[in-house]
Amino acid sequence: MRQNQARRAALLDAAIDVLAREGARGLTFRAVDAQAGVPGGTASNYFANRDDLLTQAGTHVYERLTPDPETMARSLEGPRDREKVLQLMHEVVGRVSAYRAGYLALLELRLEATRRPGLRAVLTPRIRKDVDDNVDYHLSSGLPGDATAVTLLYLAMNWLIVERLTLPDVFGEEQARELVERAVERLIPEV
Amino acid sequence: MRQNQARRAALLDAAIDVLAREGARGLTFRAVDAQAGVPGGTASNYFANRDDLLTQAGTHVYERLTPDPETMARSLEGPRDREKVLQLMHEVVGRVSAYRAGYLALLELRLEATRRPGLRAVLTPRIRKDVDDNVDYHLSSGLPGDATAVTLLYLAMNWLIVERLTLPDVFGEEQARELVERAVERLIPEV
DNA sequence: AACGTAGTACTACATCTGGAGTGGTGTCAA
DNA sequence: TTGACACCACTCCAGATGTAGTACTACGTT
Numbered sequence: 377m378r379q380n381q382a383r384r385a386a387l388l389d390a391a392i393d394v395l396a397r398e399g400a401r402g403l404t405f406r407a408v409d410a411q412a413g414v415p416g417g418t419a420s421n422y423f424a425n426r427d428d429l430l431t432q433a434g435t436h437v438y439e440r441l442t443p444d445p446e447t448m449a450r451s452l453e454g455p456r457d458r459e460k461v462l463q464l465m466h467e468v469v470g471r472v473s474a475y476r477a478g479y480l481a482l483l484e485l486r487l488e489a490t491r492r493p494g495l496r497a498v499l500t501p502r503i504r505k506d507v508d509d510n511v512d513y514h515l516s517s518g519l520p521g522d523a524t525a526v527t528l529l530y531l532a533m534n535w536l537i538v539e540r541l542t543l544p545d546v547f548g549e550e551q552a553r554e555l556v557e558r559a560v561e562r563l564i565p566e567v
Numbered sequence: 568m569r570q571n572q573a574r575r576a577a578l579l580d581a582a583i584d585v586l587a588r589e590g591a592r593g594l595t596f597r598a599v600d601a602q603a604g605v606p607g608g609t610a611s612n613y614f615a616n617r618d619d620l621l622t623q624a625g626t627h628v629y630e631r632l633t634p635d636p637e638t639m640a641r642s643l644e645g646p647r648d649r650e651k652v653l654q655l656m657h658e659v660v661g662r663v664s665a666y667r668a669g670y671l672a673l674l675e676l677r678l679e680a681t682r683r684p685g686l687r688a689v690l691t692p693r694i695r696k697d698v699d700d701n702v703d704y705h706l707s708s709g710l711p712g713d714a715t716a717v718t719l720l721y722l723a724m725n726w727l728i729v730e731r732l733t734l735p736d737v738f739g740e741e742q743a744r745e746l747v748e749r750a751v752e753r754l755i756p757e758v
Numbered sequence: 759a760a761c762g763t764a765g766t767a768c769t770a771c772a773t774c775t776g777g778a779g780t781g782g783t784g785t786c787a788a
Numbered sequence: 789t790t791g792a793c794a795c796c797a798c799t800c801c802a803g804a805t806g807t808a809g810t811a812c813t814a815c816g817t818t
Contacts, residue, residue: 378766399678401592404804415768420806483678486733487590490671500736507737524749531746532719535726542677545691546698555722558715562754569793597777606795611779 378421387412387419388436395484396477434485434498441478456518457567462560469556472537521564532559569612578603578610579627586675587668625676625689632669647709648758653751660747663728712755723750
């Protein structure tokens with residue numbers, strides 16, 4: 377088992393791309409090698425088996441999905457009102473939709489977790505933490521809306537992103553924008 | 568190409584089960600044969616290729632997911648108030664979660680649609696129609712809440728189901744129930 | 759400066775697996 | 789008798805895996 381951490385990370389990035397592009401069906405060691413631009417057989421030297429690869433990819437996606445602290449700080453500038461929440465939601469939906477590969481890979485991993493207890497054990501606390509962090513962040517930053525409101529927003533926004541990424545013509549871009557606005561409008565109190 | 572419709576339907580049912588259990592990765596002609604309990608090579612005689620199989624499965628899932636008219640009529644008995652909406656939501660979430668294979672298969676198909684234009688072309692109008700039907704049904708039956716409210720409920724409930732089916736420990740059963748209640752409470756006006 | 763060693767990169771191979779498709783035969787019903 | 793279908797068996801093929809063997813690089817030793 378090789379120890380080059382930079383290369384391992386590159387392979388995991390490649391694995392995420394492959395997951396998104398080819399699906400769990402296409403995630404093979406050789407496909408990862410090709411995507412990462414390394415010689416065939418390399419991934420075999422870095423991961424014991426498919427399960428190992430998937431599990432590590434699972435923890436890795438989140439490191440790419442979370443925004444850098446700077447962006448987060450900047451997004452909080454100005455008054456903490458409903459308008460700000462709307463702005464944040466647009467930002468989140470935009471950011472996640474933009475990292476298409478990451479989000480799609482995460483969906484693939486969720487489905488794969490259905491049959492792999494090891495993967496499920498990795499993803500569950502990670503996502504649980506994500507939800508909690510979202511709520512905590514929202515509450516502690518003094519934005520309007522309670523924990524329930526934030527959670528409901530989380531649910532709605534996630535599915536909206538799924539729709540946009542998988543069947544973009546079900547809700548057009550304009551309609552998607554409007555749904556974000558309506559969701560905030562109805563779930564977040566106007567101070 | 569064989570014409571036996573009953574057998575074709577049975578093969579499609581089997582395909583849905585395979586999709587849910589093994590994922591898109593596992594959906595092969597032979598796996599469908601095995602699941603349907605027919606001799607190897609049968610599915611080859613009924614579907615031209617993988618793409619054909621997936622597309623037909625896509626249209627087929629919905630026939631299994633939609634509730635029978637009788638159930639729907641019965642669920643509307645009594646006063647048309649917010650309490651009734653809540654009851655309907657519990658019913659929907661329960662019914663869909665119960666048909667685990669169908670819903671998971673649909674998710675797999677959504678992801679597969681990402682790479683198969685033909686499948687996307689089949690799923691998009693089907694799901695668009697589903698959303699519209701939900702809204703129309705709600706409005707025309709005189710339940711409280713406008714089109715926006717129904718759509719937002721649709722979004723939130725869908726993701727809640729995803730959470731429950733893929734990572735059941737992120738939201739426990741009790742918490743899921745409560746989220747359904749809160750969603751109705753906040754999105755549907757009290758007459 | 760020459761040498762040795764360890765860890766890694768790269769190449770190539772041998773093997774394995776499983777699925778696809780098809781031809782042939784049996785069966786049943788019109 | 790004929791046609792459509794069910795069933796079985798066989799061949800072919802593609803892709804994935806893991807590893808043995810070789811080359812390279814960096815670093816430490818003498």
